[in-house]
Amino acid sequence: MVKEKIKKKKVISENWSMDMECKKEKNLEQCNCTYEPCSRKGTCCDCIRFHLKMRELPGCCFDKEAESTYDRTFEHFARLVMENRL
């Protein structure tokens, strides 16, 4: 039983890695972030991890005007939602 579970996990894990090719080029086509010097552009997993650590959200969570302020804080996002602007 335990061996079966381990086997299943391995298969899931192999499928997972097969499906997890980096989609950086595709992501870049849709990235609305205008902060040019950022090395995380298109690498969404790094981007969101970076911002969440600072209680922020990535630029793609904001509209064009809000994104351009570079204020990515939860508070800014919540304010915009409360004002029905997002």
Ligand code: SF4
């Ligand atoms: S949202 Fe932040 S981490 Fe993501 S690409 Fe823009 S500046 Fe970089």
